Amino acid sequence: MPSTPADETPRTPGAGKATIATTPLTVITVPTPGPPTSSKDKPIARHKKWVSIIALTMLCGGVLAVLCVGFFVPATAEQYAQEAVSLDLSSLSVDSFTEAGVKVRVRANVDVDARRVKNWYVRTIGRVGTAMVRSVHVNDLQIKAWAPNYHWAFLGEARVPAMTIDLQNGHTTILNFVADIMPPDVETIRLLAAEYLSGNLHTLNVVGAADLTLKKGFLWLNRRDIFRKFTLSDLPSLPAFDLTKIYIQEVQLDNKKAILANVSVVIENPYPFALEVPPLGFQVSIPGCDANSRIKTAAATTSDIIIKSRKDILVDASGLVQSLPAKLVAACPGSDLSPMDLFLGNYLHGQKAIVFVSGDGSNKDDRVPEWLVKMLSSVTVPVPFPGHNFENVIRSFSLSHVNIKLPDGNSDAPMLSATIEAIIALPEEMNLPLNITKLKATADTSYLKKKFGTLDIKDWIPAESERVPDKNLLRVRGVVRDAPLNVSNYEVFSQVIQKMLFGGGNVNLGINGTADxxxxxxxxxxxxxxxxxxxxxxxxxxKFGNMPHPKLNDIKIDSSTEKSMNLIISVSMENPTPWEAVVPYSNLLLSHDGFVLGNGTVRDLHLTKGVNNITVEAAWDPITYGGEGGLEAAEKMMGHYISGHNISLTLSTHKGSFPSIPALGKALENIKITIPAPRLGSSNPSEPPAHFIESATMHLFSSSADFVIKNPLPHNGILMHVLDGEAIYEGSTLGTINYTNKFLIKPGKNGATHTPRLPVNWNMDSVGYDAMWAVFGGDLKIYAQAWARLSIGNCLMRVFYNGSEPIGAHIRI
Structure with missing residues (x-):
């Protein structure tokens, strides 16, 4: 009897070909099958087709072999039967289910071709013998099969009706009959399924037994019990499938909420089998904490399934989740992850998540026999559940109310606090009310595609979410407090800072990481x-230039030497943005006209939205920082400042600007910000300043003048050593003063200072002199300029005063 050709055996793509190898015809004794002893519980669902194929093979081979044994040399007949006969299974379909099994309609062709016999003697004897017999009638046939390697587990029984087979060379018998198939018991299915699904069942040895009775005309031929060994090798894998649709939504069931999932699956069917499957009930489980544990999660029901020969199978199913078992969402021992966390993690990362499907033991349709319900309930099949690709899931990501805190010795990295808002695209197949209540994340941050650090939100932060109306989007907000920003590239980070200070507008940073x-x-x-x-x-x-200018609230000379001063300066600065910053210590260089004049230190700065009061510890030391050029620039700046001219100060960073982060100071080295010098009591540098010389009184007969001076320093007096100046009217010198006696200008908080009368040398030929007499007893607008040598504390300096505004001079006798 020839073995079934390998190329006629159905196979799945990528799977090995399933073949049936048979042994020569023999009569053997079959021991009574014993009960299976395996404790494994995974099923196999292909026993019916193998029983049918075994039945056909035994039927055709047995007919020819018995005939040959009866009329010819047994060995020759056996070889002819093995090589000349082939079986082509056209289709195998389930005709109907019965209480004991299933009726299977078989369509097949039995072909006899002597040309396949290589030995001339065997071929000749076979052709002569079959030509003499021509055809034979086979009585009703009962075939049973066992698996000897599995303690002779009973594989099932097939009952084939009577039929006539043409034995002549070159003839083909077309078979079309209905066979009764009785499947094995549940334990056998579990035994073989466990082996198959675990990958241990590569070949299956089968022993078939049949009681064969033949008839030729009115002559009954001898009755024989035939047995045959088969080897089913390269068993095909589970058919490939494609999840074409999944839609998950919330529904109301008996006034309670539940989750309904509708699924459509297309399964490849390369086999010539047909079947109509009534609705079936299943239970769906997901893996538990232990490798072998299963947690029932959902109940599922299929619709009617129509299986056609060699056509893809469409399966529509719906699953219902009414509640989640406590152990499904409880953390596994030694972990902070629950089985649900692990399952969703695989799904949301595009990885296949395994679900286990088995019959639920209930009968959804009268057409389903009880034995099939029991069999399905014993079957547990692992099914890969394809994950969702979450690329581009975050549509937008923004920060507001940002607070950046530089290290203060208790940490090594800047700390970021902010309100995070993200727009997340939900899967199109999901229509569920979700609320995200907490977040944590680790993400690399970059600027112009260059990474500069990592944001580490390692602790849970509170969050809230809401559905974007009419869109499958979720808006999520969370508040981060003191999350470390581990800067790895301060050079790139400095570009971000400079963009924020000078660029204005949007600063776009990249973020790439993961979130829980x-x-x-x-x-x-x-x-x-x-x-x-x-x-x-x-x-x-x-842009920094558009920020409100700082307001000088107070200034005090704390200590001084002959060439330097230490000042305590209080300023107010308005921050119109929601951004915040915490800087434990910072130091900036102060310069004017290209020369560094000193430095300013700010400690424990907490810059918040609105008005911020800041104390600056300033060191005025132009000689040390700028040499003689620095001293000249400093005295020139001071003269312009008290004269009411607009001047600017340049603030610049240096390596030691941020000692808690030396790398940041180095990266931001030489960043320069030029601001108008603030005036006492004003934040508007264009606002006219308070006059240093508020008024003057000219005494014509005594040739003298006295002045009312307002000291810009509220807490420190100014000691005038030498005053060499002149009064100007309409461009000509009205008079000059050269006064070498010291006098004190009291601190500004004590009010204006009335100077002693200073001798004046009038210019009798000037237009101003005539103008004074013309307005005698009244006032005259004059300009004043002077070189003055003065000291503030112990610090001596020489400044040039050149009033930007005229002085109202009272002309007196």
């Missing part, structure tokens, strides 16, 4: 880990 989200649903709370968090952070910051 705590999700709250009516079924319970669970956590999704390692969600991709990639996108852009948009920082909307005003």
């Amino acid at each position: 989200a705590g999700i709250d649903t009516f079924l319970g709370d669970f956590v999704v880990h390692d969600l991709p968090a990639s996108g852009n952070i948009t920082l909307d910051v005003p």
